[in-house]
Amino acid sequence: MRRQNIAWSADGSVIPEAEPHTKAKHYIIETYVVNLIHTLYGKSRHGVTNFTFIDGFCGGGLYKDPQEKDMWYGSPVKIIQAVREGYKKSRRNYPLNVQFIFIDNQKEHLDYLKNHAMPRAGLDELCDGVVHTFTDEFGTRTEKCEFIQGEFEELIDLCILKADLFKGHAFFLLDPWGWTDVSMESIRKIHSLTKSEILYTFMIDFIARFITERDTNLQKAFRDILEADGYYDLKKITDLGSTSVQCYLRNESMRLFREKGKFKKAFTFSMVPRGDTRPLYYLIHLSKSLTALQVIKDSFWQNNNSFYQYHFEIYGYTFRTTDFYEENQLSLEFDITENNYNYSIKKLHQQLANLIYSQEEITFLNLCERTMELNPANRKQYVELINILRMEGDIEVIRNDKLLNGKKPDLQKNDLIKQPSTKQLRLF
Template sequence: MSNSDTQWSADGKEIPFVEQHTKTKHLLTEQYVADLIYTIYRAGQYGGVRNFTIIDGFCGGGIYNDRESDNIWFGSPIRLINSVEEGYLKSGRTYPLNVKFIFIDKKKEHLECLKNITMSQAELEDLSDGNQHTVKTEFGDLILECEFINDEFENKVDYCVFQSENRKGHSLFILDPYGWSDVSMASFRKINSLKKSEIIYTFMVDFIKRFFYRSKWKARKTFTKVLETDGYFDIDHFRNLDTFGEQAQFRNNFMKLLRDKGNASRIMTFAMMPNNNDRVLYYLFHICSHLRALEVMKDGSWKFNNLNYQYHYDIYGFGFKAALFYEDNQLDLKLDINQDSQTACINKLITDLDKIIHNNPDGILFKDLCNQTMELNPATRQQYFEYLNFLREAKEIEVIRKGKKTNSQKLENGDIIKMSRQPTLFDMRGYIS
């Protein structure tokens, strides 16, 4: 919930209207959590992660009015709970899954609305008492617990990190703050210190456009202190963040800040903007430490091809680039993530993968190839399969599995990718459709 004007009354009689970009964010997060549970809970012969801790640091009242459908729209707390159940049931596993949700909001009336009104409307009122509840399913037991905390998220970061660490397993922090000062860089470091943690973080750009590049902005020192931005945003390089180049430079610098100061291992971002409009509403940052989590998020982004996600090449936060670089290259750097972009995505893989394969004549593990390139393009794991299978069919590469060549269409992390001993005489890439 990124708007400080968004309010809920304790009795649920006053609830806000949901904005389209908020719905977009809810749908993507909901899909991601279901896919994440399905992927890492069901992994392996005897199962994967069995304990999850999910923290919604700015949960709000959890319910909206939807102008589009003239109905109610559930917010992130309800969608998180439902998506966990969806992922669990989809996995078909029979061993218990234990999930604790921590919902935090600084306004008491918001939590009262969530606990007493929203949970009831979603038929989840049993979870409002703060106790563990076991849901018996056709497969096994799903153990759910909800904790409600009335406080500033910053005041509870240490507690949330302790809970996640003590419960072990996997943790996910949903951070959709009211303003830039609600999540400090120190908090990012604490969360990223956990071995298996992820963050989905929303950063509103409108605030930055209105205030940050005014030389007399009184809160500049506080901004610099809270987010530790000294040396990352030179106001002489920006005017009003209305051009593609300035937006791209700002986004790249913020990603670099998260890598350098927030100890973020992997980052994927989306620029969320209205249809047929280059005005960025906010940036959505997915921060994780494990490759598989990044791959799952990519899969989800392609599923919502009717929503206006945009991926920008060369905005990774690995180094500083000037706004002029992005202005000069913007036609090559922008890509709508939809099915029409399949060819453009594969073409980006040509750039990312071919050089690495050529530079490793003795071969490179498929896992290492993904580790080196997965943040540099919007391609999913399946699209990696498709491109590498194309190269193999063209006799440009070989795939070695356990010492023998394999023709399996589904590659494994331990497979070795190497140049073929008899490469084709022609470049077949132009025939990729």
Template sequence: MNDASPAKWAIDPHTRAKHQILDSYLKGWFPKLTSFQDKVIYLDGFAGRGRYTDGTEGSPLIALRALVGHQHLKRMDHCKFIFWFIEANKENEAALRRELEAFVEEHNTGSGPDIGVDLTHNTFEKTGRELAKQLDEKGGKIAPTFAFIDPFGYTGLPMDLIKSLFGNSQSEVLVNFMVGFVQRFIEREGQEAAIESLFGLPVDQVMAGKLSDAKRVEHLRDVYMAQLKEVGGFEYVRSFAMTNHTGNVSYYLVHGTHHREGVKLMKAAMWKADPGGGSVFQDRLHGVEVLFDPAPDTEPLRAEFLSVFAGRSAVPIDEIEWHTILETPYRETHVRPILTALEKSGVITVRRNATRGFPSGRAWVDFPNASE
């Protein structure tokens, strides 16, 4: 997060949680992508100062450390990594430059993969527009990129720019969708251009179909996610709500990717994060809140299985797991305990080419009809 005022750079539990997610995700993303790529980019569009007032590292250093400290770093020697940080505030940029220079000097061992570190003093929008123009003139596209877009507010991250840079490619985005600011100002005079830029839609179209003020936050999230799919070009888009101690949504982390493995990685990172301070990450399944808790209530997922797969025979375990990952808030790790309980109670029948359990490719499930 990058409030321009250095005096306000005290880290809060929400930001720590975002950084936990970023660190966990990149540790999985780097080796997966480099297994079939020779150049990847990490882009931080609102990079900030690099370090908080209590000494905690910011997202740029977390991203770098996720690579240089990776247990499989040697396996990624063939790949060139580019870390590109963009920061508009002059004081923040100067502070970040010092942090990056110190980090590079400390880790300049002369061995390992080729790692480039670039810092641009400008806005994400202006920098992105210039890059998009250069790519268009050359008829090229950006190398596979993970873009962390974490603004303070809702300006400077246009939907059309996200599309031109990251849509229809190997790239991914993790956007902090500051829905609290959006819902507060969306109908205020003078905000029309900013809202249209954010969503890629005029305000009246963004608000079309809003049922009530109570549903406004979820409605805005749904429209933003739909735009990331339809305009941004991302095949898979999921959001995760950060709720505060009052139960209100502070923001949504919205992840857009072209690969279902990316969804799986992000789910794992989200379920591991601990916001603290009375806050939680959550999602919904058919209107039921699902808290990302170490011991979650999996009853909504059980009901989902019995509904979605009702009457089907020989459903592969892999299909059940991918449905869980792509269509529900839950992880694949939640699947087998539910199926075990359903089998023990006689609700489902399991066909196995194995002695026990639910091994991938060797177990198939018969589900009862919905009325049974």
């Protein structure tokens, strides 16, 4: 056993502290899972009822929280709690069936999770590995937790099989300590499931350092595990602190996961440590559907802080966590700032105008498909902006062959958006 890697001891005498970027990551995971359940299970007429949540690097589930002088739950507990919250929020009268699979290669971590973290969160009954049925005022749901000790890469086929048999939607949280623990082949296996997505902690700074220092020990991993030959051209990576290089690293990472990992939609959150211009890691969201991309953007806006807006092109959404936490002594409820909102609308305006005015007409769905990854705006902001432009006479929206009227109608995917037949364009 690699004793030096023990972060949680089974007896609870050793547990790690929740660092600011860890907490920020947990906020995203939590918000996203609530929104995911609410959107897929709770919003359509009869939504998805079966979900598999795989936390492939789950850890011990509980941290010390120095800022709050309290304890802080880790990803496995937060995922279960978020599923329950999403279920309650959905208020549906058909069942929700969820299986949770928690993997860690350290037995002590899993022991700590089962014996300390889960009981502390009131989840001890789920530690027996059998299906539990819960009935409450909303209806019925089933939950089952499995705890598996082992290397993620050796367990991926089992995970795929379990998710496939369970049917429904599969969400993978991949949160390793390094970039050599998840292969591109595993990413593709997850992609092969009909409905699947990944939230992956991708250690970009370790990769940047490897690329510039060319550590020979890692070359094989770079080529065979990450399959990154032909990406991250060393000639273009001069000063790691410069924004152009950071922009390049992000774009190459997106290209890599889209091309080799097969996921068409990739989106990043960057975790930038205090005083630095370099993200330590990206939280990359990989999905196949526009809906998932919209939900992750909504989740960001719910957990927004004011430090990302001028860096969108370089980092995607950014959390400058340490500065923010330390300097603001914050309560962790972020508000959407005026600045972020204005920046987002401005970016969106440019992109939509380019598309709308370069062709005769375009559907709302097509507009979203073509731009959703390229700006920070969420769906609500798309609808707001299109309605403003429509009200000002800069565009027309046609639904079922009629002009759309009204102040704030929601938009539908087949709505046609075009420049007005009678008015000269004045968007720029």
